[in-house]
Amino acid sequence: MRLVGYMFSQTFRSIWRNKGSSFLSALTTGFALFLLGISFLVSVNLGFMYQMAETQMEIQAYMDKEATWTQLAGAVSQIREIPGVSEVKYVSKEDALEELREMFKDKASVLDSLEEDNPLPPNVRIKTVGAEHIPDVVEALQSLDIVDDVMYQEEVSRRLVQIGKAVQYLSLGGMLVVGLVSVMVIANSIRLAIDARRQEIGIMKLVGATDGFVLMPFLLEGVLLGLLGSVIGTGFAMGGYNWVSVKIAEFIPFMPIVGLDQESIWNMFGIMALTGVMVGLTGSAFSVRRHLRV
Amino acid sequence: MISLRNVSKVYNGNVKALDRVSLNIDKGEFVFIVGTSGAGKSTLIKMIYREETPSSGQVFVLGKDLSKMRRREVPYLRRRIGVVFQDFKLLEDKNAWENVAFALEVTGTPKREVNRRVTQVLNLVGLLDRRDAFPNELSGGEQQRIAIARALVRNPDILLADEPSGNLDPKTAMEIFNTLERANIYGTTVVVATHAHDIVDSLRKRVVELRGGTLVRDERRGAYNH
Ligand SMILES: Nc1ncnc2c1ncn2[C@@H]1O[C@H](COP(=O)(O)OP(=O)(O)OP(=O)(O)O)[C@@H](O)[C@H]1O
Ligand SMILES: [Mg+2]
Numbered sequence: 001m002r003l004v005g006y007m008f009s010q011t012f013r014s015i016w017r018n019k020g021s022s023f024l025s026a027l028t029t030g031f032a033l034f035l036l037g038i039s040f041l042v043s044v045n046l047g048f049m050y051q052m053a054e055t056q057m058e059i060q061a062y063m064d065k066e067a068t069w070t071q072l073a074g075a076v077s078q079i080r081e082i083p084g085v086s087e088v089k090y091v092s093k094e095d096a097l098e099e100l101r102e103m104f105k106d107k108a109s110v111l112d113s114l115e116e117d118n119p120l121p122p123n124v125r126i127k128t129v130g131a132e133h134i135p136d137v138v139e140a141l142q143s144l145d146i147v148d149d150v151m152y153q154e155e156v157s158r159r160l161v162q163i164g165k166a167v168q169y170l171s172l173g174g175m176l177v178v179g180l181v182s183v184m185v186i187a188n189s190i191r192l193a194i195d196a197r198r199q200e201i202g203i204m205k206l207v208g209a210t211d212g213f214v215l216m217p218f219l220l221e222g223v224l225l226g227l228l229g230s231v232i233g234t235g236f237a238m239g240g241y242n243w244v245s246v247k248i249a250e251f252i253p254f255m256p257i258v259g260l261d262q263e264s265i266w267n268m269f270g271i272m273a274l275t276g277v278m279v280g281l282t283g284s285a286f287s288v289r290r291h292l293r294v
Numbered sequence: 295m296i297s298l299r300n301v302s303k304v305y306n307g308n309v310k311a312l313d314r315v316s317l318n319i320d321k322g323e324f325v326f327i328v329g330t331s332g333a334g335k336s337t338l339i340k341m342i343y344r345e346e347t348p349s350s351g352q353v354f355v356l357g358k359d360l361s362k363m364r365r366r367e368v369p370y371l372r373r374r375i376g377v378v379f380q381d382f383k384l385l386e387d388k389n390a391w392e393n394v395a396f397a398l399e400v401t402g403t404p405k406r407e408v409n410r411r412v413t414q415v416l417n418l419v420g421l422l423d424r425r426d427a428f429p430n431e432l433s434g435g436e437q438q439r440i441a442i443a444r445a446l447v448r449n450p451d452i453l454l455a456d457e458p459s460g461n462l463d464p465k466t467a468m469e470i471f472n473t474l475e476r477a478n479i480y481g482t483t484v485v486v487a488t489h490a491h492d493i494v495d496s497l498r499k500r501v502v503e504l505r506g507g508t509l510v511r512d513e514r515r516g517a518y519n520h
Contacts, residue, residue, distance in 0.1 A: 003402040200385055206343075207444070208373035209400035211366065 003213065010217040011224060014193045021189040022225060028185045029229025029279055030236065032178035033272040037237030039171040040268050041260075046164045048258045059126040059134065059152040061141045065093075072122060075146045079124060082140045084133030089125045096120040121148060179279055186225055186283030190218050194291045201292070215288045222284025223277050230276035234269045295321045295483050296342055296452065301351035303337050303507075311337040313507040314351070319485065321451070324478045326494050327487040328518055329504035335487035338504065339456050342485065343375045344368055356451055373401060376445025376453045376482075380460035382437045384429040384444075391416070391425040394444045415443045419473050435466035442473050446482070453477055455486040459493070467493060491518035 015022045061079070063072060072090070080088050091099070097118055128137050134152060141150045194201070204214050238260065245257045258264075296319040303312040311334045319325055327335045340346040341353050344360050353360040356374055363371065384393050391412060398408045416422040419439040429437055438458060445453055455474060459467030471486075471493050478484045488494065494501060494517060501516030502509060511520060 006399060006402075199383070203383060203385065203396065204400045205369070206372065206377055206383075207397035207400060207448075208369040208371075210369045213400060213402075 007213070007217045007220060011220045014197070014217065014221055015224065017196055018189060018192050021185075021192050025182065025186045025189040025225045025283075026228035026232060028178065029182040029226055029276055030232030032175050032182045032279065033230050033233025033276055034236040034240070035171040035175035035178060036275055037233055037268055037272060038240070039168045039175065040271060041237065041241050042164050042168045042171070044264055045258050046168070059128070059137060059141065059150065061124045061126065061144075061147045062121045062149040062151070063123055064146050064148050065121045067122070067146050071146055075144060076124060078144065079126060079141065082137055084128050084137050085126055086129045087125075087127040091123050091125060093118050093120045093122045096123065179275075182229065182279050183283040183286070186222050186280055187287040189225065190222055190284040190287035191291050193218060193221055194287060215292055218288050218292070219281060219284045222280035222282075222287075224280070226276035226278070226280025226283075227273060228276075229279070230269065230272040233272050233276070234265075237268065237272075238265065295319055295323075295356065296485070297352075297354040298338075298341065299352045299354075301338075301341060301348045301353060303334070303341070303346060304349045310507050312341075312348070312504075315504070315507070315509045316351075317502060317509060317512070319483060321483055322478070322481055324475065324484045324497075324499045325486070326497075326499055326501045326516075326518075327485065327504065328489070328494060328501055331489075332506075333504040334507040335504055336456050337507075339377075339454050339485065339487055342452070342454055343372060343377055369401075373448055374451045376442075376448065376450040378438070378441050378445050378453070378455040378458045380457040382429070382434075382441045384437055384441060386429050389426050389428050390421060390432065390440045390443075393429070393440055394447050397444050397447050411447050411449075412443075415447045418446065418476060419443045433466070434462050435469055438462065438470050439473055442470070442477070446477055450482060452483045452485065455484070455488075457488055458486065459488065459490050464490075464492065471497065494518040 063075065067075075076088060076090055079085060097120055100120070126137060126141070128134055138150050138152060141147050201214055241260060245259075248257055296317075298315050298317045301312055301315045302310070304310050313334075315334075315338065317338075327338060329335055337346060341348060341360070342355055344353075344355075344363065347353075347361060355371065358367075358371065360371075385396065388396060394412045394415060395408050398411060403411075413422065416425055419442055421436060421439055421443065424432065424436060427436075429440070432440065438461075442453075442455075442458070453474065458474070459470045462470065467490055471490075474484050474486060475497070498515045498517070501511065501513050501518070503511035503513075503520070513520075
């Protein structure tokens with residue numbers, strides 16, 4: 001018990017003694033973990049998108065804004081005739097705005113400016129008997145003059161998933177690089193800590209301290225720096241995520257973003273803390289092996 | 295207690311620091327190791343607390359064959375051996391008390407036990423009243439006595455000293471050797487490498503002389519020079 005207390009106090013003193021390099025270590029680790037966090041958050045959203053893609057196989061046909069009522073009504077009955085179509089629902093531009101308003105209850109004021117000159121096109125929502133009909137139906141829709149653009153959730157989701165995957169790979173790749181850098185920065189920090197205590201270490205060994213006792217504070221120091229990094233990383237990832245979600249809600253309202261609940265924050269922190277500990281342990285073990293000869 | 299059998303030590307493949315040295319030291323003995331600079335005194339001392347291992351031959355200490363000893367056993371050997379050096383090796387940021395207590399703390403000794411033993415040993419070296427002084431507030435002789443206290447605080451079986459009075463004036467040096475003698479009276483085996491002729495001559499202990507790494511003299515109640 002006394003040994004544990006002794007080691008912890010040694011560790012904290014050592015971190016404090018090398019404030020600068022300790023801080024740098026925690027910060028780089030934090031950055032690496034921030035990238036890991038992004039990848040985690042993206043993957044949470046990807047899962048959500050896959051779900052959406054499965055449940056909402058709905059095609060949206062955006063109609064010509066200038067189209068008259070008769071033209072629109074004609075188009076709707078034409079669409080009903082397309083083989084494979086099971087349900088057709090007409091959504092006027094007013095309805096579309098109202099829907100948007102529903103989706104963004106709290107941020108609806110953003111949409112007030114749209115009221116006067118509603119830019120949303122009227123659209124038709126089509127469900128097919130099965131997913132396999134989607135390509136044919138889409139093609140048929142595109143051949144209609146009155147239809148401006150065709151979108152279907154699966155397509156939207158597929159694109160989002162692609163973007164999400166790209167972001168994920170990039171952040172994971174970045175994390176590996178920055179993670180390697182953090183290992184080196186931590187190793188350096190621990191080397192400084194060892195150098196600062198060379199004489200003390202010599203005496204410890206002379207009077208019969210075990211190797212484990214001598215090196216443990218340094219490993220502990222690495223672990224603590226890694227943990228500190230994970231706190232920093234979680235903070236930045238959460239801050240960044242909130243900022244990005246608000247921006248996305250403003251500019252790409254149809255893009256679904258998963259809100260961060262308590263559980264996913266803890267999951268994320270857990271993953272980061274574990275990785276942080278590993279990074280810290282690797283860095284300190286490296287220095288301890290090289291510079292402590294135990 | 296300590297037994298060297300045909301011990302040779304070659305540094306870097308060519309410097310022969312010890313050459314087939316055989317030596318037995320019994321429990322409770324007080325032994326001087328003498329010899330000119332480079333004779334191998336420090337090397338011999340290092341063999342005993344396993345700071346160095348022999349290139350050939352065997353070293354037995356406290357019933358253990360050190361050449362067969364595993365790394366992780368070394369700390370437990372060291373806990374039974376106190377070592378003192380010419381340059382004291384005290385930690386500047388700890389006061390006298392803390393320097394001595396350090397040796398116990400790093401092996402997880404309970405606080406009450408630490409207090410008891412540190413008080414005892416500072417009393418033995420006559421520096422209990424300077425317990426709060428930092429090394430830079432102590433004279434060389436006092437610093438060396440603190441170092442001796444640290445070496446003795448675990449009540450070791452063996453006390454090794456490598457030129458403990460090398461940096462001290464003759465009068466202070468005598469005080470140091472008196473302190474070592476006192477530890478010896480309490481039963482600790484003492485081995486001292488030294489250049490201090492006068493003291494060796496006046497104390498009349500066993501003297502082991504090295505020359506160029508070979509043991510050339512082993513004399514009961516000997517003097518510095520033959
Ligand atoms: N670590 C080392 N590496 C290489 N050579 C060494 C090493 N330690 C000692 N030597 C050499 O071994 C020989 C014996 O050295 P040692 O330190 O044992 O002598 P000593 O009797 O203690 O001398 P002094 O009285 O000057 O302290 C010397 O020639 C020395 O240069
Ligand atoms: Mg020497």
